[in-house]
Amino acid sequence: MASNRHSRAGGNLVSTLTTDNLITDHIDVWTSAIKKRNSQGRGSSKKIELTGIKKLREFILDLAVRGKLVPQNSNDESASILLKKMAKEKAQLIADKKIKKQKPLPPITDADIPLGLPSSWECSRMGKLAQYQKGYAFKSKDYLDNGLMITKIQNLTDNHTRNSVYITPEKKMEFEPFILREGDIVMTTVGSWFSAPMSAVGRSFLINNQFDNSLLNQNAVRIRTQEGIIPKYLYLCVNSTIFKSYLVEEAQGTANQASITQVSIKNYLICIPPLAEQHRIVAKVDELMALCDQLEQQTEQGLTAQQTLVEALLKALTQCVNADDFQASWQRIADHFDVLFTTEASIEQLKQTILQLAVMGKLVPQNPFDEPASKLLEKIAEEKAQLLADKKIKKQKPLPAITDEGKLFELPSGWSLTRLDDICFGITSGSTPPKDKFNESTGVPYLKVYNIKDQAIAFDYKPQFVDIQHHKNKLTRSILYPGDVVMNIVGPPLGKIAIIPDDYPEWNCNQAIVFFRPIEGRLNGYIYTYLTSGKFLDSIELIGTAGQDNISVTKSRSIIFPMPPLAEQHRIVAKVDELMALCEQLKTRLSDAQTTQLHLADAVVENALKNS
Template identity: 25%
Template sequence: MGEIRGEVCKKVTDGTHNPPPNSGEGKQVISAINIKNNKIDFSLSNRFVTDEQFEKEDKRTEIRRGDVLLTVVGTLGAATVVETDKQFTAQRSLAILKPMIVNYYLLNVVESPMFNIQINNNAKGTTQKGIYLKKLTKLLIPLPPLKEQSRIAAKIAELFALLRKVESSNQQYDKFKKILRSKVLDLAMRGKLVEQNPDDEPASVLLEKIKTEKAELVKEGKIKKSKSLPEITDEKYIDISKDKIASRARQVLDENDILFSLVRPYLKNIAMVPENSNYKVGSTGFYVLKPFSKLNKNYIFYLVLSTYVISSMTKLMKGDNSPSIRKSDLQDLAVPIPPLKRTRENSSKG
């Protein structure tokens, strides 16, 4: 183990504690907010000093390619290796480490949980924690031979590159999955997803069963009587029923209910209540769909996720700060209802 100053770094300093007024041009001044994902993002700040002020500050900090910058105020322990010859200086929230060891090995060590514990244990402050240079320079890091440091840094870089590749693949997979699901639902709505079977029970029969179930629920007082369903033609369209949606401030949830967020529908904040869950009450910010038992719940779930439903609702949004739709917008939307057997086939392919 070696101390930061003397055994690991030949020089440790921090940025200016009293930055001069922003000159608007000249050399840039960065701080902890500019350190993101092990890189310096110069676009995140817009503070500059004159060339004369820079020369004065640079005599103390001497930030050069290969140095390690470490955040020491506010966000503690974020770091990067300077990979540019651009001239710039820093504020007090950054420490500048000039390593005598492999700089990328030092980068990985100062971002490790072991080092992070040391920083936080020695940090001071309430609203904004910081670690003073005197404490920082006494912190310890493991010191293997230089060749081993290089091998460790190279292996970590290799693994991180692989991780980024996996993350990119997952993002592409998620995007493809959404496109595929939308396409499948589009084909299902047009009757082109599965082969049409003339022996299938027609949708009109399914709708008659739904009417019967609805009448029973009205008789039992579980739902209120509403307007008659529109006449069903060969297009096989039906209104989404609103009868089982609670009008109270909180909505009682049952297993397999479908929650559709009324705020920014394009974000697709839609979910199905899982079986055997403890979710019993829903916020009024959601429209709660309770499909009739004769309908395939998974089909309805994928249907409300479809481009047709989402784009229809997005067009009806109102408001600036929190654009939303009304419950009636979703209640009045006509959607395709194929025969029950076909809804099962379509949902299994969704």
């Protein structure tokens, strides 16, 4: 191999970056760089990603495989001598027909060797450092409940042998080439692209004792290092961002699935330290990863504790019994507002509490001069009776009278309890027309549950229109008008609410959506606010199968509605809008701050790499 010594670091004891100080001096950077997960991986319930600590782990591995993590020692036997010994041993194994002679690997040129590589290190193609064996496609008809275990990628992903499958031990000799040993590396060769790390192609696992003497299943390759290469060191190499970047270039496949060949894996250029330094690197990485584990645990515990505190303080706010108690509870929050509301979850909890306070009459003061809700209910009842008499609406089956059990909280002065059915035109859901009545651009806009997003109509997502004649003749029961309040009645999640906008004069919807059209049109804003708070779900009986909660149309009609005076409703809606806008500003500032923290973490890593 051509050498490139002039560009390599030399010296008796090469000074390296003090990674311990890099971690401790920038703890706030690593622990503050957090972002929301776009999707959760298999077996993970975490909604956030500690991105700073993730970057720190990647940085440690990259330093390790570039010879920048631990100092070199001139007394170490150089990697060039180590590789010559390994080549000699391999040649003997081939001569003894214990292993097969492999195809030649691409030569290494001076241009291939990374700049700054320590003088005691050497470069090699990965194919020269290990033996490779792809997994076997075992047939399900041969599976047993016990015997010789077959190791699937899912077993390695979850690091347990539960739900394992087996074959008869008598076949051990037949499948000897596929046996795993402790210290083997297993790499997935088929999987998704790199946005889904739990199933991504090129994901590697270091076999521990619980998978020792098991058989490797398909879609993976076993990598067994030769003596002279510590398995854990090679494992660090294939988990570095350097190797992952190589995989991105080498992987092939479709939009949904990627694959990597053994040839690509074997061609990967790997930097080899002396054997003694491999041991030092592995030990140092273990030490630093343990420190990262501690940082991660402390950060997660801190976030959990913060969220628990936020929930407790906000809950206390909704349970106050008088104005003095409310003021004291609010003051406890206000004094530490900038510390409490520093995550998206805490801001969402604040928004939900604002809604709870709003519909309990605790957000704005009552005004004794407001016309009480009872007067408005009398007027609505008279109007509804006239609509029935004029046969403009149909008479519905009577609902039970509201008892004291229907009270969700103590009503403020001037409020009254009613049911939504008492103040609305006929409450019903939509239906689904035949497929030939739909098109993508003309007709009447037709809503599905996915068109309700962030408590508003999002018709730009998968818009559908229904034939206007079918809408007028067959779907009259579910015609929607601007100002109607709609709610999904099939979940999860329940509680998706929206007000129909005036983008179109008429709309329609499917059977998973129910709508409320108040007889007094000015009630729609507060009905929306009340439903958005989710308070009604505390007393409604849900129906449905496992994993799916439904609300029947009858239950929707039966929703008990604590109704404030109309003037107070307007004050509540205005205050909620004002506070929700402030919460959105808070979320925007939080997002900007998180972006800054992520950039700062990148900058710290980049600067450290330049100076290493």
